[in-house]
Amino acid sequence: MNRFLSLLFFLSISVQSQTELNYPEVVYGKENIKASWVSHPDVKGGEDIAVLFRNTFNIIDSKADFIINISADNHYFLYVNGEFVTHGPQLSDIKHYKYETLNVKDYLNPGKNIVAVKVINFGKRRFLGMQSIFTSVMVNGVTENAKIINTTGFNDTWVSTIDKSYKANEVVWRGDGEKAIVGGFYANNPTDIVDMNHYPTHWETLNFDDSGWKKVAFFENASSMGGSIAYLLEPRNLPLLSWDKEQIASIVRSSKPLATEFPVLGTLTLAPNTKTTFLLDQQYVTNGFPELLFSKGKSAIITIKYAENLFGPNNEKGDRNDIANKNLLGYYDEIISNGRDAQKFIPNWMRTFRFIEFEIETKDQELILEKFVNHRSRTTIPSIAQFESDDKMYNDIFDICKRTIDICTQDYFLSDAYYETMQYVGDSKIQGLIWEALSGNAEHTKNAIRQFDHSRDSDGNILGAYPLRSTFIYPTYSLVWVDMIADQYNSSGDKEFIHTYKDGIINTLAGFEKNMNDLNLVNKTPYRYFVDWYTGPNNGSGTATKNDGLNSAVVSLHYVHALQNASGLFKAIGDEHTSVKYKNRAQEIIKSVYELCYDTDRNLFAERPDKTIYDQHTNIMAILTDAIPQNEQRALLNKILNEKDLLQATYYYRFYLFEAIKKVGAPELFDVAQKPWEQMINDHMSTTLERFESIEKPTRSEVHPWSASPAYFYFNYLAGIRSVQNDFEEVQIAPAFGKLNEIAGLLPTSKGTIEFKLKRNKNNLSAEITIPKRMKGHLIWQGTERELKEGKNTYIIKNTL
Missing domain, CATH: 2.60.420.10 (Maltose phosphorylase, domain 3)
Incomplete structure (x- = not known):
């Protein structure tokens, strides 16, 4: 102990050392923004591209505050006098586009200074959570001395160039060709292909010659009365991300003997005209921006591959510490050396990995790898x-749950760190509660609730993930959004928080009510109900069977759960009429679910009135909604955990199973419900899996916060x-x-x-x-x-x- x-x-x-000046309270609002959005005059539209911007200026008093606002589309990296400051902007949507506010005085010197910004547009395959209009940047001086670097596109002193060394490397996950990843759906950004022969080395430093660069071109005004032609700006509402140096572990496997413990100790020299492959094992999953320093090696091709795990001959995973006869299959960056000294590569977007594999082909000059470190990124x-x-097992489970949540709490809640990096409603409900327990801070949860509120369509549907440039609608997740508000109120007692979202709650529940049929059960919808990842021949990709959720008892009870939560919220703010309305409607549905789906022979709820499918999920939700009398709930809970033919709740839905155990007061059953996590520990995992393994649907993500609920x-x-x-x-x-x-x-x-x-x-x-x-x-x-x-x-x- x-x-x-x-x-x-x-x-x-x-x-x-750098902090966001508008967190936790807004000090410098958007009313102070006088700058405009600018770009390189040759940028055409949404192509994948990297644009470099520079502004050289003089100051007299380097100790005076020098406060700026900055934002960009898609993503920027800010440097002052060659030093990295931060990257951004915070992820949001076009109508709530974020800007950072920074005091960069500590980076400045008396006399001449340089502010440099790299802006990346990841192109047509950019991250699905990234909304975009045009490759552009906005820098606005807040203090009087900083107005000298305002971007205007007309009379400013900014110059720019297109970084011809970069192109986006699409991560192939579908089609008939060779796949870059295992497991299907990829919604993260493309990776990088960089030819250092075309890279303007030291472009971010003061003495770089930018005389051949072009003046920036005006794109749009940053603000206007009542709106904007481009982005509606608002201040960042969360702190900046970290940029902490993290040592990467030594080589554990190589294609030939290597006389070094690179990157922990010493450099690694690779002879001309050779091919070398070596594997690094970090021992735990982490994330960030790995940085490689290297010299010489003219025209050498350096491929850096990243993965959470290794795969056996049939794509099996097994013990993560066992690397024998396993390969790394994952996304990669590719760099071509220009043969000079002190070359540097940092990827343009976060990488997630436990394992990193280098594949290097040298040409006529030896290549020297000098340093390889990670800049860890998270809130x-x-x-x-x-x-x-x-109990050591519990301690180990806590550790992998905590690491998962830490990695996936960025500017927003990541659903997973490798494949999607999107903020999903169902995932965020669970992650928000865990994160608040780990940090004592609810700002990320409030940010998620607010962003989901922004996503609502005219039918009341909350998008399944948001921010988003696509249209994912899972009607069950609209209900979970209501549950998130109830969670937040139950912990905080903040009635103003309810008032902020009460109209949205009414709209969302009214929209879901349209899905109900004459049986008081759910109909099919144009969209997909999502309950959990089921396995078996009838798997409906989120529902228990392939009938699109028609008459689903568990989906109907999720609606009851949201109605009950909404009833409590409206009662708390004194709206008794709405509270009673939702309470009564919940009881009507409960009555129908019990009469149509409860099997008196088995003393279990079936998933549908035809009583052909029985699952844990329906019965878990029956306990949570009191669809069965309280004095019968413990017996039902025992059946949930002991009836072997029930479709099983996976890691995600076991959050609700743990809630049912807590509600009934059966702590002796907690360990039984937690058993699936023990396999993760036995397999030496350092983070939590997305779902149960099955032949038909092997797991993808190994950093999935919805599976961290034991913590x-x-x-x-x-x-x-x-x-x-x-x-x-x-x-x-x-x-x-x-x-x-x-x-x-x-x-x-x-x-x-x-x-x-x-x-x-x-x-x-x-x-x-x-x-x-x-x-x-x-x-x-x-x-x-x-x-x-x-x-x-x-x-x-x-x-x-």
Whole structure:
């Protein structure tokens, strides 16, 4: 029990020196923006392209604040006097396009200075979450001294060039040709092909000769009364991403003996006219922007491949630590050397990897690899929660859940870090709760709820993922959006938050009501209901069978769940009429589901009235919605976990299974429900899988936050720590333990960090609990209650039950 409590507390993420000035409160609003969007005069439209921008200027007082706003389409990297500052903008949509606000005075010198910006458009295959109009940049001076670098396109001093070294490398995942990845659907950005022979080395530094560059061209005004011809700007509402140096591990396999431990120790020299392949194993999955420094090697081709795992002969994965007879199949960057010293490559978009493989073909000159490091990217809100128990399996599961959430909390909630990197509603409901437990911060969750609200169509549908340049609609995810608002209110007690979204809730539920038929069950829709990833011959790609969800009991009960949550929200703000309306409608549907789908012979709910399909999902949701009397719910829960012929809830839907266990009060069943995670640990995974393995549908993503829910329930249920008033002004700690006997940890909240050590011996509890200022609460154990005051609380509760 001393895995971490004996160690000094430290943050796992170091915050870079540059900060977003409009977080957490807006100080420099869009009304101060006078600059315009500009581009290179030869840019045609949405082609994949990299454009480099420079502005050389003089200042007298380098100690004075030099505050700027900056944004770009699609993505930018900002340098001042050759030093990297940050990249952006924060992901959003055209109507809510983000800009960063920075004070760059610490990068400036008296006299001449250079601000340089690289802007990437990833082209037609850009990330599906990335909305775009035109390759352009906007830099606006906020302080008077910074107005000298305003982009206008008419009389400014910005110059630009097209980086002819770059082209987008499409990641092939469909069609008849050779695939770049295993597992299908890829919605992330293309990778990079860079020919260093055409790269303007040191372009971001002061002494670079840009006399041959062209003056920038005006694209559009950055703002106007009542709107904009291009982007509707608003300030970034989350902190900047990290740019922390992370060492990459040494070579574990190579095609020939290598006399070095590159990249940990020493350089690696490769002889002329050779082909060399070597594999790096980071031992855990991470993400960021790997940086390669290299020299010489004229015309050498360097291919860098990235993957979460290796694959066996039949694309099986198995033990992730076992690399024998396995290959790396994944996306890659390709670099052609120009033969000079001190060449540098950093990819234009984040890479996710545990394994990296280099394939290098040299020509007539030796190639020297000098350094290879990762610049880790994720939110700089600290994730400081810690958990330890007397069961190593639980500790290991917590670790992989936490790493998954940390990696996938960026400017938004990533559904997975490798294949899609989109923010999905169903995923975000779970990730938001876990992230708040790990960080004590709800800003990412609020950002997701707001962005989903922006996605609603005229029929009330929330897009399944957002921001988005496509149209993914899963009507069940519209319901989950309502559930997310209820989650946020239940933890915060913020009634204004309900008022912000009450009209949206009404619109969304009214839209879903159109899907209901005369049986009070759901009809087919033009879209796809998504419940979970099912397996078996009747797999409906998100529903239990291929009937498009017609008369689905579980989908109908998801509607009930949202109606019940909405009823509670409207009751909280005093709208009794709407509250009762939703409550009554929920009861009507419950009555129909019970009468049409409950099997009195099996004492189970069927998935449809024809009673041909039975799954865990319908019965889990029946418990959560009280579609079955409370005194029968424990028996139903036992059946859910013991009836072997039920279609199984995968990692995603087991969040709801854990909720049902908590609702019924059956901690002894928690370990049974968690069993699938044990295989991940046995396979030495460092992050969590997307779904169960099957021959028909092998898993893709190995960094999938919707599968990280045990970490949330370790705190919320097994340790029993919950806010009962105004976002942890008052806390209740009612440990359930499950199979555990000792639990300890740190739980951050908006009011400070709770430290706890809980130990049970038969029916007795010993507890050491330290709660911060501005917090009070109660410790509850088997009907006995003790007061918790700020500071350290020590109790031994003996119970004779």
